[in-house]
Each structure stands twice: as structure tokens, then as C-alpha cells.
Amino acid sequence: MFIKVAALTCGLMLAGSTAIADQLEVSLRVTGHFAGAPVTMDRAALNALAVTTIKTSTVITDGTHSFTGFLMRDLLDHLGATGDSVTAIALNDYAVEIPMIDFYDFDVIVATHMDGEALSRANKGPFWIVYPRDNHRALQDIRYDYRWVWQLYQLDVQ
């Protein structure tokens, strides 16, 4: 039963994505107090950043997964954006203020792919903030778990 439903859901997500994908340009909006703000990073601009992959488990999935994307600090350094914290905002208006220091203490990435597949809007895409949870015991804490913002579309640097 579960397998059937899962397959159905997958099909649903694919249907949703493929239906809209073409008309959607994947982009990340970055606002805040830095030169050139606000910036909308399109796929080409994001592709210029170094690709990083981390393997970790998550609290909302079973097993370990491979996440590919770019380091949050690379993005901020690239933009020259400095501040104390970054507010990450999801498509459903979920917003979390993340201390800037997280990105320098840990290899926090903005994932675009999970297990080699691009994240779709119907399933946690287009961007998912992923912490290297399995590598650091300190990160195995609910106070870090709520910082894993998925369906991310905007960052506000303060």
C-alpha cells in the first residue's frame, strides 16, 4: 500500500514539476545591506560557484542521502555580503533567522540536487539548506533542525 502511494506521489510531483518547470526560471533572490543588493542569482550565476557534495541523514527522511549544491559562505563571499545573520525565506513564507557564524563553523550548503536528482518545487526545491548533520554531534539538535529551510527562494542578509 505504502509503496503504491509513494509511487503515486512521485508521479504527482513529476507531473506538477514538468507542467510548470519550463515556465519557471530557477533563481535565488538575495537582499540585505551589501553593495549591489538586492541580487537575483540565476542558474548561470549559481553554476559559477564551486560544487560541493555532502552525505548526511535528515530528520524528515529515512537513511542517508547525498546532497549537491554550493557552500552558503561561498555565495555570501561571492556577493560580498556581510552581517550577523541571514534570514532564509521559503515559498510557503516559512522564515528562519540563521546566525552567520553557522556558515563558517560548518560546511552548510544550499543543495540543488538530492541523490543526483534536481530538487523540484513540488518536492523541497528549488533550494534546500542542508547542514552536515552526521559529521557534527552539535548539529544533531532541534535548534539546528529548524534551520534546514526547504523550498528556499530568498535570503536576507542583516
Added chain:
Amino acid sequence: MRPFQNSILRLILPLAAVVVFAMLLTFSLIRMFEIENAMRVEAEQNMLWVLHQSEVAALRMTETASLADLGEATPGDLSLRFDILVSRFALLNDGPQRRFLEKIGFSDDLDHLSGTLASIAPMIAGFTPGDGRPLRDAIAPFPRLFGRAANAAMIAEWDELGGRLEIYRDQLRQIIASLIGIMGAGGILAVTLVLALRQTRQRNRMLRRERDFSALLVSSSGEGILAVDRSARCTMWNGAMTKILGTTAEEAVNRPLERIAGFFDTTTVRQGIERALHGETSRQMLQPLFRKNANEPLYVDLRFFPLRNEEDILGAILFINDASDRHAVRQKDTQDRDRLEELVAERTRELDDALLRERSAGEIYRNFAAMISHQFRTPLAVADSALQRLVRRGPHAKPDEVVERADRARGAIAGLTRLVESTLDAARLDAGQIGARRVECDLGEIVRTVCARQRETTPNARIDVRCEVSGSVRAFCDPAHAEQILENLLSNGIKYGAPETSVSVVLHADAQSLYCDVCNTGQTIPDNERNQVFDRNYRGANSVGIVGTGIGLFMARALARMQGGDITLQPDVVGVTFRMTLLRFKGGKT
């Protein structure tokens, strides 16, 4: 029995406390680790929020559908809301969330709505204004279901949280009980520790007192005490040692023992220390100890002891006791004994001599007849021959001749009388009853008298008298004895001399003594007989066939010695010389 029980209790109580302490501590730690692990909040326990967000997504989908129906929302907006709703389903169908919904009994409903959602997808793709109503109707069950699910999730989560808190409380209560137990055990341990500390302090105080007392004993001891470590280095040196050896404790301590004084480098001390370091006790009595600036040694008793700490030998202790007084007493005892022995020996010798004399006296008397015949025959013969001549001449004898012959006979009889007296004197002397009657007399006169008498007895013998003394030839002696001695020496000289040779009598002197040497050219006396010729009744190898008793020389020497003189046999190359020595003055060397 009671102290024994007490000590057992004292041992067992802390041990039990330690065991209880450890067990309770382990138990508490295990419990606390369990709580620490359990206190992680899993994200799946956040299902209320997940379901709320799902409900919001569904409501906003409915809202956007209405707006789109009115033309106030774009198809893009609708697509976004639909994608967000789909993503909520994706999330709810992921492992942890799915399992929770199964637990609270909403999985079937979720599957049903998933099917509905799949049927909605075409409606979104081809949405046109006016399509809003069927879309809203299709979505209508979604918020209701999510609302009910949220309700159930809240109850489940609170139930679970309440249960977990109860477990935590139970475990904390156990930990609190354990901590109380630990405090109790800790209290017992602390009390035991305090008691033990007090006892230790008390023992330390006692030990210190004992040590101080020992130090006092050592320092005030009249006996020298020193201690060395295993390398024979001095570690202790008391005041008495300083008195004995003159080395102070500061100079001695920490120095090798043999460098402190030569006495410690002697074999006796080295061996004693060596044996003590091997655990053997030993003692050496009355060892001489020579000190600096002192001629007389001290005599000391040494006692060596090992210095032990349980099985280990830490060093050695040497006690030195000044035993000089005892040594002196022993020395005196030895001297007294030696003197006593000497006295006894002397007395024994005297007794032996007396016994010998007694025996000799007996011998003399036994041989008295022989001696009479030997000594007395000569004067008797002289008197007899003079009287015979007178008888033979009878009336033809001229008055002068009668006088002369009578004088000769009387002279011989007078000599005989003297001889009898002297012989009796000698016998008395032998018995210890007589001494010499020493007077000053002319030895030259005596020599002449004796020689004249000898010529009468043995007319054929040639006697040369020579006097080499200028002035007085007076001697301090008993004249009868001197006469008898000379007669004896002279008659011997003639008797044992070679025939047709002369006997010489030489008088000479030095400051103290007069000497009268009687020499013949007879056979030399062999060395082995030289000492024996003066023995009583000894007769030499050359006396065979010659009349004699063996008394003459013995008597002569005894008489000479009695008046401070002597008879000696001179070492001769040719012939035999007997020397009579007499003192010249009274009180001269005897």
C-alpha cells in the same frame, strides 16, 4: 575480643561504604545517560506543525483558486500553491512522517487525498476562470482532514510527552535516592577518613615522641653509637663517639666510615660492618683503638647490628664501649698471674735445688771416706814420712834435723787440721750452715805455702810461680778456702799434666779482682765436658787410671763462689788453664 571486633568493623565498614558508593554511582550514571539520550526531541515529534503547515497550504490553495476564478490570481500563482501542497504530501509520505500518521490512524485518509490530488493536477494545468468551483470542491476535504490529523497529533504528542516526563521523573527519583545513598556512603567514608586521619596524626605524634626519645637516648648514651647506610656512609654519630674519637658529628655524618678514622678501616671493623649489612649481628671484645695525639690506645668493645625495616636492611649500627678499665684490670691480672707463676717457678727451683743439695749432701757423706782418703792422704803421708825418718835415725839424729823433720810433720798436721776444718765447713756449707769468713789476706803468701806443700808431696813435679801484680797482692777472702782451692787446682794440674812438664801459677789483677791462673800442658778438655767438670762427682774422660773422687773442682768452685769469687775454665789452645778469681776489696763486685 572486643578490640578485634572493633578493628574488623573499622575495616569492613569503609569497604562496604566504598562498594555501596560505587554501585549507586554506577546506577545513577547509567540512569542519567539514559535520560540524556532520551532527552533529544525528534523532528517527527513536530508533527503538529507539519500538519498545520499542510492545512495552511490547502487553505491557501483554496483561496488562490477563488482569486483565480475572479481573475485576481495568475495561473502561475495557482501552480505555485499546488506545488506547495504537493510538496506537503511528499513530506507527509516520507518515512518518519508516514509512520506517525499510520500510528494515529490517518494513513488511509492520506492515501485517499493523494489520489484526489492526482486528479486535480490536470485541472491546474488547464485552469481557466470559472473552473474555480469544482477545484475548491475537490480541495475542500484537505483542510478538514489536516485539521483532524493535527488534533489527533496533538493528543498523541501530549500523551507521549506526558509518558516520557513520567519516565524521567521515575528515573530522577531513582537518581535522587541513589544520591542520598551516595551521600550516606560518602558520609561514612568521610567519618572513617577523619577518624583515620586523627589516628594517623596520633600515631605520628607517638612516633615523633618515640623518635625524639630514641634520639635523646642515643645522644645521652655513654656508649658510642654510630649508624651507616648500605654504602657504609655514616648517617648518625652521637656525642659519646665524639668523646671517644674526637671527631664531631658534623665532620663524621655523610662521610664514608673508613675516611672518618683509621680505626674504621681495620679488618675487624670492616668485616663487622660487612656482616651487619648482610644481616648478621657480631661483637668484638677489647679491640685496641689508637687515637690522634694519644700514645696509649683505648680498648673498646664493638657490637655490630643490622638496621632493618621489615625485610630490608637499611644499614648497620655500631656500638663502641670504652673498656679500657676492664682491659687494665685484665692486664694487671695477667701480670699478677705471671709474677705468681714466676714466684712459684723460683720457689720450685729453690726447692729443687735444696732437694738436689740434700741429695748431694748425702752423696758427699757417702763419699766422705773416699774424699778423706783423697784429700787427707797427702798431709798424712808427709807427716808419716818425716816421723819415719826420725824413728829410723833414732839417736843419730841431729837436733837440727829433729827440729826440721818435726816442723815438717807439724806443718803437714796443721794443714791436715785446716783441711778437716774446711771439709767440715764445706759439708756445713752444703747443708746451708756456713758462710765464708772473709778477711784481707796475702794471696802471694797463700800461693807460696800451697806450692811449697805441693813440692813436698810430689818432689818430682815442677811448679813455676809468677807474680805479675805490682804492689799488693791482697785479696778479700777466707784464706783456708783459698788455700784449699789452690791446692786442688795445683794437684789437678800436676795429676793431669803431661809427665816431665811444669805447672805454672800466674798471679795477675785488674782494678777489682785478683786472678790466679793454674796452667798445665796436659790434654785439652773436650768441649762437651767443659761445663761438666765442675759437677759433683763428675770425672772426665782423661781421669781413667788416676785416683780421685770427682769432688775437688765442685768443692773449689762452691768455695770460691761463697766468697764472691769464681773458678772458671779458660779457653785454651794448648793445655788446660783454671782461673781462680777473688775480690780485691770488701764490697767489690760479687
